[in-house]
Amino acid sequence: MTTSEARTGPHPPAPARARSGGWLLAAVAAVFTLAQLALAVPGTGLGWDEAVYVSQVGGNAPPAFFSAPRARGVTYLVAPVAAFTASTTAIRVYLALLSGAALLGALWVWRPLLPVRVLAVAGALFAGLWVTVFYGPRVMPNLWCAFGALVAVGLLPRAARDRRALAGLAAAVAAVTLLRPADGLWLALPLLAAALPVPAWRRPRVPAVITAGLFLGAVPWVVEAYTSYGGLAVRLHRAGEIQGSMGWYFSVDDHVRALAGRTLCRPCDIAWAHPWTAFWWFLLPCAVLGGLAAARRAGRLAPVLLATVTAASLAAPYLFTLGYAAPRFLLPAYALLALPAAECALLLWTAARRSARRRLATGLLAVLLAAHLAVQYAVLIGPVGHSRSVRTQFTGIATALHGLGVRPPCLVTGREYVPIGYFTGCSSRQPHGHDGSITEAGLAAAARTVPLAVVVPAGRTPPAYARGWPATRLPTTPGWAPLDAYVSPATTAPAG
Template sequence: MTETSAVAAGPSGTERRGGVVRAARGFGWPAAVAVAYTILQLVLVVPGSGLGWDETVYVSQVARDAEAAFFSAPRARGVTYLIAPVTALTSSVEVLRGYLALLSGAGLLLALWVWRRLLPAPVLALAGALFAGLWITVLYGPQVMPNLWVALGSLFAVGCFLRGARDRSDRVALAGLCGGVAFVALMRPSDALWLALPLAAAALLVRAWRRPLPLLALAAGAALGCAPWVVEAYVSYGGLSARLRRASEIQGDLGWHLALDDQVRALDGRLLCRPCDIPWRRPVTAVWWFMLPLLVVCGVLVAARARRLAVVLVPTLAGLSMAVPYVLLIGYAAPRFLLPTYALLALPTATGLARIGRAAWPRPLAVGALAALLAAHLAVQYVVLDSAAARGRTNRVAFGRVAAELARQGVRPPCVVSGAEAVRVAYLAGCASRQTGGHDGSVTPAGLVALARDRPVAVVVAGEDARPAYTQGWRVLRLPDLPGRSDWRAYLSPAAQGKPVRGQLNKSRTEKRN
């Protein structure tokens, strides 16, 4: 990798101040993109949405009126710290969603703002729009999941890295690099590793960047962000190596797993593809995915000709690095896994598209064709987003009915729910969730029977699954169907005795929380 003098040489104080003023004046369009992104979330995703399974696990850790669900080895608590100020005050999902929508819009603005001295504002606005226009980005903006925050933190950290490389006196950029990597590590420690690797390599291979401070900032950020996860490994998981082994087992044993085709199929709106043996019904949803490599290469070539190669090549390499575990090492797919890659690759993509747009202007036919392609892309994204958001609203109603029915039958706090979909049902019913096996195993059958002696316990079974032997003699309750699955039933311990009046009151409480 070579570096141009424009990046290697730091600007003078006067040039730096003048550049900041010009960049700030032209930053209106990126700011407008961030505002539009927030509005899209508030209008299309937030109303009526309920918590997903993973979200419920994270929220339950800090919710003021819920039992904490089992926290498995791969998870990190960064996103729980992010939502704690809201969950300490209210259990309203709408308030939590609105808070995250506003915060993610502000995060996108901050991540783009760091790049204002490195790339023109129109290119940044286009990059922000390309990333924020994806259905995945809009859907996960107000969700209690770490992947979008990893994406924004990575975009911020790479921008700070390049600013520090461009201007050795920019200590604020080095502090931002340390903070950005720490933030990513707090959300997902493994992602921070894949982010830091290409940045450390660039700092070592490019002669003009070869100095200790950027490397120290990277190392300090990774150490600070990973520290809570490592400490928790020794406190709750039997040590770091034990936690890493268990995390690998839960994720299907990390190793060589080519999951490119799984990621493509998941773009059809599948939030988790495990196993990903579904048919590829709507190939049009992945057209942009196949065009992305060509646009990235185009952007890198354009940047090279404009003597801005490093500014575009570094985020490209970082984005590809962060995709490695999710397309080569994990045998399943979820569109959210690649959000950090999409955020970083949006920069070279926007650079290439901006050059194509300038070449087409003012030819009406070429401009019209580009506008039509962009409109078609956004239309496809909206269709998938609308379908995914509708499923979330349907799930909210269905799980609320199940929790309300359990409450009517006497499953009220303090209580325990086990079995199929126990995490979400337990959270809505105000119960603890405990599993007797699987990845989330946290109690033995004998231990669950012991709990049932003095509190209501419900074991949920779906479809043709057999009744657990330890529930013999317990009452059987037919539960309302959940989307895509029928014949749900619960086996209720003798302590669960229905009282209709209190059950109706509990139903109102459940629906309010949901």
């Protein structure tokens, strides 16, 4: 960073330069949206977590149990569609369009700080990951945390002198906290620390609005802790129990193995069967270092360095405090690290074009990029295929249960009780595990007033209160373990 930068912060590009090239960002966002609509939307069904979030505001079933670690942010995000239709396709299309617009908006925020070509490459690198495309149309909070983090970091350098940027910074921190309170905290900490060394950012109102955004976003979660969980300390303790495997862990290897297409690797004791799926992951640190060097030479180190430090803050808890992995956890870090990676990619591209053998060097870089995208989309086939099997599996089970008389108002408990309840249109409750919102005596009592289906692994003995009930083998999709349903006799008896 030059002496003048240290005094005033990074110099923004010329206004004309900042206004030009917006079509590149729009093109990246459009391709991202189309990729979701073509590859990640058709035929997919809501998973367990998605069914919990959607059921809170409508969808196909009464609200499922909302466990202590969850936050309401993504439920609010999907409410405008889920409140009016139970169509999974409608929800998916809505989120695909919204995530494309969010990517465009998050990159647009950075236009006064970085050249459009850097932002376009960064957006393409991030949107080209299979995990980004897969979670774009899904009712999960992590991708939206990534967009919020990208906006917050991009607004901080301007927040001291621009009231709109200041308000946007507070809103972005609040949004991330509303979606995932822990991510909101790990986002706010480096932003607060960054306001100290750079004089242009050192204004009292900057840390004040960051703190205000953090607390504002946490208010619903804290209030719900007292209204539904017995207090904040109780909810935090219960959240830790449910998430499990929390402490000091080295989970880097777990995240590497999960890149092969495992949406949740818990426990992550699988063999590393496809090392080629993580090749880009090992190149990322080198690309980030190269990008920081390129940004320093171009006189725009401060915002790129801030993005890198914030990405490290957001990734560290998942890499070193959880004993399991899910690729979506690192989406906020990937979004921010795409900026220095793009700086590095453009530096290499420029060097290749200026080299004596520029055709060979340029072709080699193009082949590497094409191979990277081919790997990403090859991996994407697996999670999307599983999501389609979710729809087939639980739609078939719901049809079978409807044929047995299990129709709303009804109740489902046992194995896979949340998705089965959602697809069937029933309430879902469990007397043990994360739920524990009802007792076995309560279930037995409910069976006298509404149809109750107890789902167990095929051949397994049901709970004592259901042992005299008729059992039915439920239809099973290839790749899923067979299940039996014990349905309360009052349901299966003839009318009258």
